[in-house]
Amino acid sequence: MTDTITTKYTRADFQTDQEVRWCPGCGDYTILAAVQGFMADLDLPKEQIVFVSGIGCSSRFPYYMNTYGIHSIHGRAPAIASGIAVARPDLSVWVVTGDGDGLSIGGNHLIHALRRNMNLKILLFNNQIYGLTKGQYSPTSEKGKRTKSSPAGSPDVPFNPVSLALGAEASFVARTIDMDRKHTVDVLEKAYEHKGTAFIEIYQNCNVFNDKAFIELTGKETRLENRINLEHGQPVTFGAEGEHAVVLVDGAAKVVPTDSVAAEDIMVHDVHAPNPSAAFALSRLSHGPYGPTPVGIFRDSVRSSYEQDVKQQLIDAQAKKGPGDLSKLIRSQGTWKVK
Amino acid sequence: MSDDTATLEATPSPDIEIEEIDKVIIRFAGDSGDGMQLAGTRFTADSAIFGNDLATLPNFPAEIRAPAGTIPGVSSFQVQIADFDILTPGDEADVLVAMNPAALKANLVDLRTGGMIIANEEAFEERNLAKAGFAANPLEDGSLAGYRVFRVPMERLTKEAVKETGVTGRDVLRSKNFFALGLVSWVFHRPLETSIAWVESKFAKRAEVAAANIASLRAGYNFGLTTEAFHHVYNIKPAKLAAGEYTNVTGNTAMAWGLLAASQAARLPLFYGTYPITPASDILHELAKHKNFGVRTFQAEDEIAGAGAAVGAAFAGHLAVTGTSGPGLALKSETISLAISLELPLVVIDVQRAGPSTGLPTKVEQSDLLFSLYGRHGEAPLPVLAARTASDAFEATIEAARIALKYMTPVILLSDNYIANGSEPWKLPDLDALPDISVPFLTEPNADGRYVPYLRDPKTLARQWAVPGTPGLEHRLGGLEKQEVVGNVSYDTNNHQLMTELRDWKIRNIANDIPALEVDHDEGAELLVLGWGSTFGAIRAAAKRVRKDGLSVATAHLRYLNPFPANLGDVLGRYRYILIPEINQGQLRKLIRADFLVPAMGFNKVKGLPFHVSEVENKIREILAS
Structure with a gap:
């Protein structure tokens, strides 16, 4: 591959000539704008970037990114992206998926991509509904949700995607919100810098089939009371005046009035903690965006990445045995000559 | 000592x-x-x-x-x-x-x-x-x-x-x-x-x-x-085989070596995405031993991911292969369909075993032929090849890779449990004579300063392969129908008709790029015994035996099951009787009858074991006596 000169891009360089076809007012537009803007600011040639998606509203994303990309099949984006990442450690590989694509039909691929810790950045747009198929309950819809496919209320207990990712050995786990572009970009930056699989749950409003699902975190009146901003090295407090605090009681996170506890008893957030238990406890504060809900980076810990380990095995094998010699190989089980 | x-x-x-x-x-x-x-x-x-x-x-x-x-x-x-x-x-x-x-x-x-x-x-x-x-x-x-x-x-x-x-x-x-x-x-x-x-x-x-x-x-x-x-x-004295150097090899080993050889002949790193399954796992085991060849073996979380990762690796510019047996082929079906739509090169190895469902995992059957040809949703044609013996698996594998790369298509390569685990002497090939199967990546825009992914070579109808990392050729592929040439999503009905026909013609056209079917003809023979895959030995040995008694019989063995060799119709037309022995209920027979309107007879057995020579021999004698 020839050397490429890094160019400074603008957001327009990442737009394609394809008409963006999400519903007017869809949260996907703001996420697309945030990602395009973020990519333009990276010192990364755009030919080094690959977006892979599955099926669903969010999965149209690659068509609108002027990079390399595949719009694949339902649920399989992490698997296809894994092949790209293992084959080509030089690339920056991004997966765009949704709550149905990533957590239902593709749940298996997602958890394995997380545990392997590959060079994959997974953006899971969670709108808690099936949008493309017009409004059935999803694996993140709240129990009891009334939809076309659950007129009497959904009998399913939903996944908490952050808890799931932490349980699946993810080394980087974050949550952000479509409407908060600055926060989204901050999280994207940290995810990009992370070596290994990064998982970002993005709360994304579907204004057609599940409008205002995240209103408790985005509404003017409610967001101060409910949004817990996770900051590395900082005590976990929230509220207009920081009047709420999170403490750990018997391993479980609990919200208490800040003035009811000693300052040193308030949980201090450590994204680099080798043990994910505290991050998991934080993720259990809410099961969906109801009541106080943490957003930000839950976990950002370092461990070796899969594709680099695989690459090293190839290097080691060549160092030990020399480059592959076919002639020797086909004689390796013993031969005889017929005259 | x-x-x-x-x-x-x-x-x-x-x-x-x-x-x-x-x-x-x-x-x-x-x-x-x-x-x-x-x-x-x-x-x-x-x-x-x-x-x-x-x-x-x-x-x-x-x-x-x-x-x-x-x-x-x-x-x-x-x-x-x-x-x-x-x-x-x-x-x-x-x-x-x-x-x-x-x-x-x-x-x-x-x-x-x-x-x-x-x-x-x-x-x-x-x-x-x-x-x-x-x-x-x-x-x-x-x-x-x-x-x-x-x-x-x-x-x-x-x-x-x-x-x-x-x-x-x-x-x-x-x-x-x-x-x-x-x-x-x-x-x-x-x-x-x-x-x-x-x-x-x-x-x-x-x-x-x-x-x-x-x-x-x-x-x-x-x-x-x-x-x-x-x-x-x-x-038992040494056999008078053709002069040369020999080794004893099983089909799975020969296939793994064939992949390593294909990788060198294509000048591409090899990627093998797979999930353990009997009787295909030994291909993974063999490849995993030879990382010094630059092969990346990816043991995925399931069959679908094995194929999916291979599709990703193909997009990224590797010689991508996924290997499995029947149940796994069923799971990979949608992903293979995606590879057909993306028009990416992919070799899919199916080491057949007896089905349906889990069936008889360690027993032989040739019952995935129709599934290989037709087991996908939509009009989704792809080339299908079959190895005939353990040693033949080496060459068959290189040929499957050649077609996949040249025509930018997934190819299914069939083996079976008998070929995979059985062994025989293999006269070592001249490695210097391996064909060059490389295809160049596109490095420059191909249409007025931009890259259009579905511009086709007028002769092969293959599109051009542009891999990530190449400046100026950024593009998006997808499973939605694509506008011809340009590759953007298209819901145009006439375009869908055209793209369906193009995908079909691309595969049919491969018939012009494969050897004619060779017939082992006998003067005066009225019966042709036609086979494919691992029945090769039994059919040839049976023919030898009846010829010893002065009877005339012709045999031919298909490596290419889709498309068929261009001369197959002519060959079939020359014989009064056509017998097709298969370890299934008559799958090739159905194809031959449908495509050529000839009254082919079947000889079928599904006991999880290869044909005995005597079984085929007796069937030939029975037909010749009638």
Whole structure:
């Protein structure tokens, strides 16, 4: 591959000539704008970037990114992206998926991509509904949700995607919100810098089939009371005046009035903690965006990445045995000559 | 080496008669824990190095350890060795090594009348006899009168032999397969040196096990030498095969090597995405050993991910391969369909086994042919090739990769359990003569300063491969229908018609790029026996036999199942009768009848085993007599 000169891009360089076809007012537009803007600011040639998606509203994303990309099949984006990442450690590989694509039909691929810790950045747009198929309950819809496919209320207990990712050995786990572009970009930056699989749950409003699902975190009146901003090295407090605090009681996170506890008893957030238990406890504060809900980076810990380990095995094998010699190989089980 | 090497080289004393025979079929049979596959494989390797032609048929249960002593737990390994060019592991065995009553019961039906039985007599005790369903001991009740029975106290002699080696407990009797191997090696005049060297290297880290196995091997050989019962021995001279250098190879190994060769011939790194499944896993095992070739083996979380990762690797510019067996092919179906839509090169290996569902995981069947051709949603054509023998798998694999790369398409390459696990001598190819199958990546825009992914080569209809990392060629591919040339999403109905036809023509057109079907014609033949895949040996051997009696028959064997060779219609038109033997219910026959409107006859068997030569032979005779 020839050397490429890094160019400074603008957001327009990442737009394609394809008409963006999400519903007017869809949260996907703001996420697309945030990602395009973020990519333009990276010192990364755009030919080094690959977006892979599955099926669903969010999965149209690659068509609108002027990079390399595949719009694949339902649920399989992490698997296809894994092949790209293992084959080509030089690339920056991004997966765009949704709550149905990533957590239902593709749940298996997602958890394995997380545990392997590959060079994959997974953006899971969670709108808690099936949008493309017009409004059935999803694996993140709240129990009891009334939809076309659950007129009497959904009998399913939903996944908490952050808890799931932490349980699946993810080394980087974050949550952000479509409407908060600055926060989204901050999280994207940290995810990009992370070596290994990064998982970002993005709360994304579907204004057609599940409008205002995240209103408790985005509404003017409610967001101060409910949004817990996770900051590395900082005590976990929230509220207009920081009047709420999170403490750990018997391993479980609990919200208490800040003035009811000693300052040193308030949980201090450590994204680099080798043990994910505290991050998991934080993720259990809410099961969906109801009541106080943490957003930000839950976990950002370092461990070796899969594709680099695989690459090293190839290097080691060549160092030990020399480059592959076919002639020797086909004689390796013993031969005889017929005259 | 200890001083009893001398014993091995001892010149037989004058009272030992050596009879020259041209071939023998030996079946080693025992419990699945008795090491019969190993004994058979070693005997085969020794015979190969000695220069015999050979063919093998391993047959083992799907369970790792079925209940000991029972019929379902029996594992066997049949090998035919000969001083001439043979094509199959043979129909009826001449020699049966039975390590217990169940092995005798399960295999006696395949032993020819008058054949030799070497029985591990201590295993023929009450409990084992009952487990195998014998009311009385067959070694004593006269029921084996039609055979030559040799009762050998293998367990006592093995215990005796390994006494000084330091093995204890269960390891003591574990070596009895080597005792059996040593005895059979004596009877058929095989050298022991290669097996001794193999044991020494295999158990280098467990010296006492190596010593025990070698001691048992020699004890078995020496038992034959010193026991008068075995003083009539046999010799099979080296076969007069075509001049060249040979090795003994199984189909799975040949396929793995074929992939490594294809990777070099394509000048692309190899990516093998897969999920463990019988009987395909050995391809993964073999490739994983050779990372110095730059191969990335990816053991995925499931079959779908194995194929998905391979599609990703293909997009990224690797020679991408996914391997599986029937149930896995079913799971990969949607992903293969995606590869057809993306028009990316992908080799899909299906080592067929008996179905439906889990079926018989360790038994052969050719029943995925129609599934390979049609087992996808939508109009989703792709090329389908089949290997015919273990050694042929090498070349078939390179050819599958060539077509995938040249035509930017997934290709299904069919093998089966018989090819995968059976072995035969393989005349090593001239590696310098391997075809160059590389295709250049596109490096510059191909249309007015931009890259349009679905611009096609007018001759092959293949699109151009542009891989990530190439500046200016950024593009998006997807499973939604694409506008011709440009590749953008298109819902235009006329465009869909056009794209469907283009995908179809691209595959049909490959017929112009593959060799014509060769016919092994016989003057005056009115019957053509047409086959594909692993029936090759049985069909050719059957034809040889009937020709010896002056009968005329023609044979032809298809490597390309889709598209068919361009001359197939002409070939079929030349014969009054067409017989298609298959290990399925008539899948190729259905295709031939549908495509060519000829009254092809089927000869079908689905017993989890290859055809016996005699079965095909009798069918040919029956047709010729009618």
